[in-house]
Amino acid sequence: MMLRVASVEPLSPLVTKFRFVHPDGAALPLFSGGAHVVVEMPDGEMIRRNAYSLVSDPMDGSGYEIAVRREDLGRGGSLYMHTRVAEGDLLGVGAPANLFGLDLRARKHVLVAGGIGITPFIAQIRQLTRLQLPFELHYCARSRSEAAGLALLPDLPQVHVHISDEGNRMDPAEVLSGQPLGTHAYTCGPEGLVAAMADAGARLGWPEAALHSETFLAPPPGKPFRVTLARSALTLTVGPDQSLLEALEAAGVDAPWLCRGGVCGQCETAVLSCHGRIEHHDHWLDDDEKAAQTKIMPCVSRFQGQDLILDR
Amino acid sequence: MTLRFNDETFRGDYTYHNSAAAVRRFPFPFDQDSYMYSVNIEPHRPTRAGSVFEHRFDVDEHYVAEMQDRAITLADDPLRCQSLPHMELAGWDFLELVMVCKSEDYPDMFTLHRDGDRWHWINRPLGIDQRFTFMDTSTLPCGPLEYIGRQTQGDHALLDQREGNLWMDAGIVTSQADWSLDFNIGMNFFEWHAPVPKAHELGIFQRALKFLTNVQQGKPSRRLNWTMTVNPRLDTSPENYHKWGPEKRTITPENVGAKQYLRVELQSFYRLPRSNALVFPIRCYLISLEDLVTVPKWGRRFHRVLRDLPDELAEYKGFAVNRSMIVDYLARFDDGAETSAGIFPD
Ligand code: HEM
Numbered sequence: 001m002m003l004r005v006a007s008v009e010p011l012s013p014l015v016t017k018f019r020f021v022h023p024d025g026a027a028l029p030l031f032s033g034g035a036h037v038v039v040e041m042p043d044g045e046m047i048r049r050n051a052y053s054l055v056s057d058p059m060d061g062s063g064y065e066i067a068v069r070r071e072d073l074g075r076g077g078s079l080y081m082h083t084r085v086a087e088g089d090l091l092g093v094g095a096p097a098n099l100f101g102l103d104l105r106a107r108k109h110v111l112v113a114g115g116i117g118i119t120p121f122i123a124q125i126r127q128l129t130r131l132q133l134p135f136e137l138h139y140c141a142r143s144r145s146e147a148a149g150l151a152l153l154p155d156l157p158q159v160h161v162h163i164s165d166e167g168n169r170m171d172p173a174e175v176l177s178g179q180p181l182g183t184h185a186y187t188c189g190p191e192g193l194v195a196a197m198a199d200a201g202a203r204l205g206w207p208e209a210a211l212h213s214e215t216f217l218a219p220p221p222g223k224p225f226r227v228t229l230a231r232s233a234l235t236l237t238v239g240p241d242q243s244l245l246e247a248l249e250a251a252g253v254d255a256p257w258l259c260r261g262g263v264c265g266q267c268e269t270a271v272l273s274c275h276g277r278i279e280h281h282d283h284w285l286d287d288d289e290k291a292a293q294t295k296i297m298p299c300v301s302r303f304q305g306q307d308l309i310l311d312r
Numbered sequence: 313m314t315l316r317f318n319d320e321t322f323r324g325d326y327t328y329h330n331s332a333a334a335v336r337r338f339p340f341p342f343d344q345d346s347y348m349y350s351v352n353i354e355p356h357r358p359t360r361a362g363s364v365f366e367h368r369f370d371v372d373e374h375y376v377a378e379m380q381d382r383a384i385t386l387a388d389d390p391l392r393c394q395s396l397p398h399m400e401l402a403g404w405d406f407l408e409l410v411m412v413c414k415s416e417d418y419p420d421m422f423t424l425h426r427d428g429d430r431w432h433w434i435n436r437p438l439g440i441d442q443r444f445t446f447m448d449t450s451t452l453p454c455g456p457l458e459y460i461g462r463q464t465q466g467d468h469a470l471l472d473q474r475e476g477n478l479w480m481d482a483g484i485v486t487s488q489a490d491w492s493l494d495f496n497i498g499m500n501f502f503e504w505h506a507p508v509p510k511a512h513e514l515g516i517f518q519r520a521l522k523f524l525t526n527v528q529q530g531k532p533s534r535r536l537n538w539t540m541t542v543n544p545r546l547d548t549s550p551e552n553y554h555k556w557g558p559e560k561r562t563i564t565p566e567n568v569g570a571k572q573y574l575r576v577e578l579q580s581f582y583r584l585p586r587s588n589a590l591v592f593p594i595r596c597y598l599i600s601l602e603d604l605v606t607v608p609k610w611g612r613r614f615h616r617v618l619r620d621l622p623d624e625l626a627e628y629k630g631f632a633v634n635r636s637m638i639v640d641y642l643a644r645f646d647d648g649a650e651t652s653a654g655i656f657p658d
């Protein structure tokens with residue numbers, strides 16, 4: 001759907017909040033806490049598509065809000081949002097999808113966010129509050145000026161803020177220990193934080209199924225490479241700041257996708273021949289599948305070598 | 313066209329019957345002359361005016377009688393409707409989906425007024441006029457899943473999505489082809505499909521699950537499944553096998569056309585907004601062989617499908633004992649002529 005940018009509001013030097021509404025004022029589909037939408041950005045010849053967690057109230061269909069961190073080194077999607085999008089613009093926004101939902105069986109929910117990883121939890125807190133389910137949230141940031149999440153978080157006793165510059169680093173083991181049986185923990189943030197939480201959970205004997213994390217990836221930029229599409233009888237060059245999926249789309253090749261972040265599995269593509277090394281950046285294929293080089297996830301993964309032939 | 317609802321039963325004297333129009337719109341499930349399991353999933357878009365695919369929740373001449381039959385089954389066995397505590401939100405999502413779809417698709421039968429959380433629902437065929445507060449169970453006579461399930465043809469499973477899998481954590485199931493909600497509750501997609509032959513080896517369930525976990529809001533899908541039932545009985549449950557199992561032995565060459573039914577399930581998949589759960593409506597349609605063969609294409613094709621069906625499938629679907637009698641009966645309606653593509657009558 002095409003939605004209008006209703007407001008653009010800086011939350012910190014690097015993070016800006018965007019609000020989208022339906023141009024006719026129609027209600028938008030409701031969603032569950034942790035859901036994301038894919039925003040389409042027309043950029044010259046190509047359309048960039050980035051996934052962003054919704055930070056508005058899941059039960060409020062009057063608009064969608066996202067918080068975007070500016071990444072100067074990325075492929076340009078978030079830079080585009082910061083530099084080219086203004087109030088009144090129309091942008092394509094997909095239907096909400098959720099790959100990081102709450103496990104509603106939990107007796108209690110412990111939410112741990114690092115930096116911009118706070119975004120999925122904003123809507124989850126609203127959902128948990130409405131359902132009257134017990135939770136606590138830990139928000140970690142380096143400094144107060146970088147802590148854009150502070151502007152989004154409600155003033156509740158369950159919300160704990162950890163600013164490392166102020167000597168107030170979060171201790172994962174302390175957060176996880178002493179929680180009631182049946183608690184689920186959710187982590188979203190830099191890989192180091194996700195690993196530290198998984199580690200602490202394992203040491204404290206938490207069941208794996210009670211530890212959730214959002215390992216959402218933006219496709220990394222890389223070197224250009226060539227790829228041959230057997231069914232479409234095409235050979236393409238994937239540019240340095242373009243994903244393989246974006247290159248397929250730009251060439252008009254039909255390729256499925258959902259998360260565009262290497263976690264949903266929807267874009268999985270068979271590799272017919274590979275002379276070189278696939279740079280697997282996804283969290284979908286297992287280690288054996290990655291080593292076999294017979295499958296690739298075009299939304300995040302790249303290639304280096306002589307030639308790569310795909311079943312597309 | 314205004315619907316006339318049949319006065320009919322699905323047990324005892326079995327007075328269930330299809331009008332000529334209902335026969336023509338029957339969802340014949342075979343698009344070619346042979347059958348094997350496949351990932352036969354397509355978008356659940358309005359298709360063909362008058363067909364069972366025209367509306368999201370098809371309401372037909374059997375509506376009122378089916379809801380009466382469900383009430384009898386639920387009164388005998390309340391465990392046919394279960395919802396684990398974390399599925400209440402999904403129940404409300406499902407209630408909203410049905411009320412919105414039915415009031416939009418059948419405004420003459422169903423009306424929904426919404427003023428914030430204050431809702432007013434009118435179901436004319438069943439004579440229901442209910443004011444309630446959305447998301448407040450104390451304002452309904454029972455939980456949201458049971459409430460709307462008693463007013464919606466077909467069984468309904470609510471699947472929670474976690475750990476990349478689907479979990480059957482709620483449902484209302486009274487017209488099932490020999491499986492039990494009470495047995496399956498809490499199981500995941502692979503666990504409840506374990507009894508199905510061949511499909512696991514074909515990789516069907518793995519691919520189907522990947523598809524289902526990615527179903528998006530506003531983009532429902534559907535598939536058809538089928539089996540065979542003796543007498544037009546909705547409740548062919550394992551719990552009541554003693555009531556219907558022995559009826560298989562009553563088939564004779566003389567009565568097979570009237571007593572043997574093809575049972576088709578129109579299954580659909582919807583993502584629910586607030587809960588991120590999936591709802592899986594399983595709508596059952598029944599047609600006797602003698603009605604089915606009034607469409608010449610269907611008679612020819614069904615004969616070929618059943619004649620060539622792998623034994624494991626006939627065994628699993630529970631009609632192996634009567635298979636030869638059924639095939640002999642259908643052979644009389646197969647002149648060997650070619651059949652056209654697709655499922656619809658010529
Ligand atoms: C989430 C949605 C689904 C639910 C709740 C569901 C549930 C079931 C159940 C309860 C059975 C009976 C198993 C038994 O014998 O106890 C069954 C059978 C079966 N299911 Fe599913 N199913 C779902 C989706 C699918 C999909 C998407 C496919 C395939 C594309 C599929 C393929 C089958 C097949 C082939 C059978 C055997 C049916 C027969 O031969 O009569 N199911 N399903």
Ligand code: FES
Pocket residue numbers: 256257258259260261262263264265266267268282284297298299300
């Ligand atoms: S689109 Fe989700 S893994 Fe590629």
